[in-house]
Amino acid sequence: MTARLAGARKAPADLVMRARIIALSWDGLRVAAIAAELGCHAKTVRWWLHRFNDLGLEGLEDRPVSGRPQRITEAERSRIVALVRQASPGRLTRGEGGELAADDEAGPPEWTLDALAEAARRHGIDVGRSQVRRILLAEGVRWRRTRSWVRSKDRDFEGKGRGSSASTPARLTAPRSFVPTSSGR
Numbered sequence: 086m087t088a089r090l091a092g093a094r095k096a097p098a099d100l101v102m103r104a105r106i107i108a109l110s111w112d113g114l115r116v117a118a119i120a121a122e123l124g125c126h127a128k129t130v131r132w133w134l135h136r137f138n139d140l141g142l143e144g145l146e147d148r149p150v151s152g153r154p155q156r157i158t159e160a161e162r163s164r165i166v167a168l169v170r171q172a173s174p175g176r177l178t179r180g181e182g183g184e185l186a187a188d189d190e191a192g193p194p195e196w197t198l199d200a201l202a203e204a205a206r207r208h209g210i211d212v213g214r215s216q217v218r219r220i221l222l223a224e225g226v227r228w229r230r231t232r233s234w235v236r237s238k239d240r241d242f243e244g245k246g247r248g249s250s251a252s253t254p255a256r257l258t259a260p261r262s263f264v265p266t267s268s269g270r
Contacts, residue, residue, distance in 0.1 A: 099147070100146070102123060103133050104145060106119055107134070109122060109123075116131055116134070133145070156211075157216065157220075161210045162220050162224075164210060165201065165205050165210065165212065165217060165220055165221075166221070166226055168201055168204050169196055169221065169226050169228045172188075173192060174187070174188050174189035174192030174204075175189055175194040176195070197228075198214045198215075198228070201217045201228060202214045202216075202217045
């Protein structure tokens with residue numbers, strides 16, 4: 086059974102490596118040679134050999150971990166990340182005639198956490214806003230497309246300079262004079 090597992094192509098990689106450790110040990114290789122063959126540390130080889138000797142084939146399996154099991158599978162996490170890569174349903178796009186139109190007029194023009202959570206729920210993923218945020222932060226994905234109005238791509242836009250309104254007058258500053266505050270005696 087261990088030899089068959091050592092040559093398996095569809096089993097988990099860590100389980101196959103552990104079975105290869107046992108199989109190479111049965112072939113007469115020493116710990117240092119097994120570690121060099123598999124590209125791991127000699128302590129790792131010793132650990133799995135001892136565990137196999139103590140527990141048998143079940144010793145090669147991962148032990149159960151403590152804590153709450155994940156509610157969302159990796160496939161669902163990937164689908165949430167893929168949602169961000171798509172254009173939001175209310176985003177305006179130019180049609181063939183040059184007119185602006187959105188796929189869904191009532192949809193959000195930009196992705197927000199609430200909009201992403203709602204879209205994920207429509208895809209059958211039971212997820213909340215905070216969970217979506219944690220997933221996107223863990224994956225390093227930006228879901229906001231913030232743009233300052235100062236950096237508009239519109240050619241007709243006229244910058245107002247330094248972020249202040251042209252109608253607001255600049256505050257005049259009075260020249261400072263040096264007046265001693267203490268007598269200095």
